[in-house]
Amino acid sequence: MNxxxxxxxxxxxxxxxxxxxxxxxxxxxxxxxxxxAALMGDSLIQTLSASPAPIGANYRGKAKSVIHLFMAxxxxxxxxxxxxxxxxxxxxxxxxxxxxxxxxxxxxxxxxAVMSSRFKFAQHGQSxxxxxxxxxxxxxxxxxxxxxxxxKTDQFNHAPAQIFFNTGFLxxxxxxxxxxxxxGLGSMNENLPSFVVLSTGAGVSGGAANWSSGFLPTVHSGxxxxxxxxxxxxxxxxxxxxxxxxxxxxNATAExxxxxxxxxxxxxxxxxxxxxxxxxxxxxxxPELTDLSGETEATLKMxxxxxxxxxxxARACLLARRMVERGVRFINIYxxxxxxxxxxxxxxxxxxxxxxxxxxALVTDLKQRGLLDETLVVWGGxxxxxPMVETNPTLGRALGRDHHPSAFTVWMAxxxxxxxxxxxxxxxxxxxxxxxxxxxxxxxATILHCLGIxxxxxxxxxxxxxxxxxxxxxxxVKDLMA
Numbered sequence: 001m002n003x004x005x006x007x008x009x010x011x012x013x014x015x016x017x018x019x020x021x022x023x024x025x026x027x028x029x030x031x032x033x034x035x036x037a038a039l040m041g042d043s044l045i046q047t048l049s050a051s052p053a054p055i056g057a058n059y060r061g062k063a064k065s066v067i068h069l070f071m072a073x074x075x076x077x078x079x080x081x082x083x084x085x086x087x088x089x090x091x092x093x094x095x096x097x098x099x100x101x102x103x104x105x106x107x108x109x110x111x112x113a114v115m116s117s118r119f120k121f122a123q124h125g126q127s128x129x130x131x132x133x134x135x136x137x138x139x140x141x142x143x144x145x146x147x148x149x150x151x152k153t154d155q156f157n158h159a160p161a162q163i164f165f166n167t168g169f170l171x172x173x174x175x176x177x178x179x180x181x182x183x184g185l186g187s188m189n190e191n192l193p194s195f196v197v198l199s200t201g202a203g204v205s206g207g208a209a210n211w212s213s214g215f216l217p218t219v220h221s222g223x224x225x226x227x228x229x230x231x232x233x234x235x236x237x238x239x240x241x242x243x244x245x246x247x248x249x250x251n252a253t254a255e256x257x258x259x260x261x262x263x264x265x266x267x268x269x270x271x272x273x274x275x276x277x278x279x280x281x282x283x284x285x286x287p288e289l290t291d292l293s294g295e296t297e298a299t300l301k302m303x304x305x306x307x308x309x310x311x312x313x314a315r316a317c318l319l320a321r322r323m324v325e326r327g328v329r330f331i332n333i334y335x336x337x338x339x340x341x342x343x344x345x346x347x348x349x350x351x352x353x354x355x356x357x358x359x360x361a362l363v364t365d366l367k368q369r370g371l372l373d374e375t376l377v378v379w380g381g382x383x384x385x386x387p388m389v390e391t392n393p394t395l396g397r398a399l400g401r402d403h404h405p406s407a408f409t410v411w412m413a414x415x416x417x418x419x420x421x422x423x424x425x426x427x428x429x430x431x432x433x434x435x436x437x438x439x440x441x442x443x444x445a446t447i448l449h450c451l452g453i454x455x456x457x458x459x460x461x462x463x464x465x466x467x468x469x470x471x472x473x474x475x476x477v478k479d480l481m482a
Contacts, residue, residue, distance in 0.1 A: 055184045061452025062482070063376040063415030064188065066181065067320045067331045069359055071351075072162060072204050073338030076385035076401050077409040078430045079117045079348055080132045082149050086428040087116035087387055095388050099431050106156055106403040107341065108390050114429070115389035115401065118345045127420035134352040137360035138411075143420040144363055144372070145411045146480055150424020150433040153383050153440045156405045158339065161382035162206035165440055166332075168469045172209035175460075177444060178330035179213040179220040180469045181451060184458045188327030192289065193223035196328055198316040200227065201336030211332060215462040219271040222332060225290070225319075227311030289322055302365065304357040314358035321365050324375050338381055341390050342397035363413050376415025376450045378443075384408025387429045407433050410443065416450045418482040441474035449476040 078084060092113050100110035120133045125142035138145070155161035160170040167174040175183070182194040197211045204210060211222030254273050261269040292300070292308040295318065300306075303314045313335050320331045335355055340347035359379060366372040385401035385408075392398075407426045413419060425435035445455040448469065455474055459466040 055458065057185060057452030058454040058457060059452050061416065061450055062373060063450040063452075064374045065324045065327075065329055065331070066178075066376045066378065066415070066447060066451070067324065067362065068178075068333070069317075069355075069362075069377065069379040070162075070165075070204075070210075070332060070334045071338050071355070071379065071381040072201060072334050072336040073158065073340075074161075074381035074383050074385060074403060074408070075338045075351070076340065076344060076348060077149070077407070078385060078387060078401070079119055079344065080135060080352075081130060081147055081409040081411075082426060082430055083117065083121040083130050083132075084387070084426075084428060084430045087114055087430070090114040090429070091116040095429070095431075099427075099429060103406065104156065105386065107392070108386065108388060108402045112386075112388035112390070112402075114387055115399065125420065127422070129420075129422055134348055135356045137357045141360050141363050141413075144367065145413050145419055146417050147409060147411050147422040148424055148438050148443070148477075148480070149407075149409045149422055149426060150436050151380070151384075151408050151410050151438050151440065151443065152433055153405045153408075156383060156403045158205035158382060158403075159207075161403075161405065162204060163209050165382050166206070166210040167212070167214065168441060168444060168471055168473075172206075172212065173214055174212075174467070175214035175216045175220065175469070176209075176211050176222065177447065177469055178211060178222050178332060179216050180458060181330045181448070181453070183213075183216050183220045183460070184448075184453050185329060185451065188329060192286070192323070192326055192328055194329040195220065195222045195332075196323055196330070197222040197224040197332045197334070198227070198319065199224070199334045199336070200311065200313040200316050201334065203336055204334045205336075210334070215467070216460060217267050217271055219274050222330075225286075227316075289326060290319060292318060299365065303361040312358075313355050314361075317358040317362040318365075321362060321369075321371075324366070324371055325369075340385065340400050341392075341395075341402065342400040344385070344400050347400075366414060372414035374415065376417065376447065377413045378410065378447065379412075380410030381408070387431055404431075406431060412480065416482055417480055421480075423477075423480060436479070438477055439473065441470045442477050444470050445474035446477045446480060449481075 078087070094111045095114055097111060103110060121130050122133070123129065124131050124139040127143050129142040129145070129147055131139040131142060153161055153164060155164045155170055163172060164170045166176045178195040187194040195211070211224070213221040257269050257273050292315070299318070300308065303318050305312070305314045305318065308315070313333070316333045320333060323331050338347070338351055363372065363377055366375050366377070384404040386404045388402065390397055390400040390402045407430060423436060424433060424438060426432060427434045448455045448458065455468060455470045455476070459468045
């Protein structure tokens with residue numbers, strides 16, 4: 001029988017389409033089939049034949065959509081949001097062994113010399129949030145943001161840490177959070193994908209595993225939009241093919257696929273039918289979505305967009321706002337390049353110039369349009385950076401920082417999150433969390449909670465076990481809620 005079932009809110013529902021004909025054929029031999037069918041009755045067989053549907057929310061969440069601004073490569077919390085005057089006193093001196101306590105690091109020794117931040121910090125807004133001079137636009141919206149300064153993860157290398165942040169597991173193969181959300185809540189616009197991915201940097205270490213549907217039906221995978229040209233390849237019609245001919249072709253193909261689905265019950269056939277339909281709709285909806293010519297000069301200036309066709313992080317942020325307006329459920333924007341093993345000051349100066357204005361503009365734009373309350377915006381990387389300097393003449397590295405999983409900062413805005421607060425605290429050197437730790441699983445649980453989903457109840461039966469995004473971990477951080 002079907003091993004891909006979902007368990008949600010106490011209901012046991014089919015996880016794929018299984019036909020009556022297929023079910024009776026596969027259950028055993030002749031009399032056994034008839035006997036089982038008689039015992040089970042038509043009602044259960046009809047249930048097994050039903051197409052999968054969104055599971056639904058457990059309660060009314062404030063957020064309808066999520067925009068995750070993923071700063072791949074890991075920004076330094078110590079140079080952006082978490083100033084530590086104590087580092088200046090120890091600058092150039094080895095970090096005491098008692099601080100690292102034998103913790104494994106990626107590229108440096110635990111007793112590497114301390115490096116203080118080269119940037120000035122100031123408090124901003126009524127909340128008095130500390131923000132670096134590198135982020136002047138983010139500083140202006142400090143009272144709309146919740147700075148979570150006590151985030152922790154289990155992984156200290158990029159690919160596994162990125163996959164862990166997005167899927168709750170360090171290896172590829174598990175569903176991403178966007179896939180879980182669309183599986184649980186479904187789509188709000190049949191003409192656009194529910195889960196869209198944009199990448200504006202040099203690429204993502206974890207690759208497509210970050211937006212994979214894993215063992216969920218592949219219809220829930222993230223759809224990656226290209227930065228320029230056609231948003232999705234092969235959606236344009238060949239010369240001489242009009243909408244009617246294409247519609248008739250898709251209808252005929254769908255009918256053949258449904259016949260095969262009725263025979264073998266393979267859920268991937270349902271995905272193929274849905275993909276053909278979505279591709280047909282995207283031929284009209286995607287070009288309209290990505291055409292920014294109708295945006296006002298004031299809006300383009302606010303985001304820092306000079307050329308509406310040039311692929312930039314700013315353009316991706318504006319597209320994310322347009323997607324939310326059109327009912328896209330989950331949007332990932334990956335901006336790679338924060339991995340500052342050398343010349344952190346130069347690296348972060350450039351990265352902040354590329355992202356600061358647009359990130360702040362996105363929050364401001366959503367707020368002005370009355371969309372921020374129902375849109376959760378999350379900003380952050382896969383881990384943080386060490387208080388110690390990374391210097392390696394052999395590799396040509398100097399004045400950088402290594403990977404640091406033990407403490408980093410993520411900010412959140414909108415979607416039921418209480419702005420104007422800084423949550424959690426690290427020690428005097430920014431090495432360990434000393435107050436209100438927030439594990440990545442806790443963040444995942446909190447994001448689902450904002451959408452009205454109980455992370456412990458959204459599960460999927462696979463290989464004999466009920467899986468969930470947070471595995472057996474995670475707690476909603478209710479102090480973050482408005």
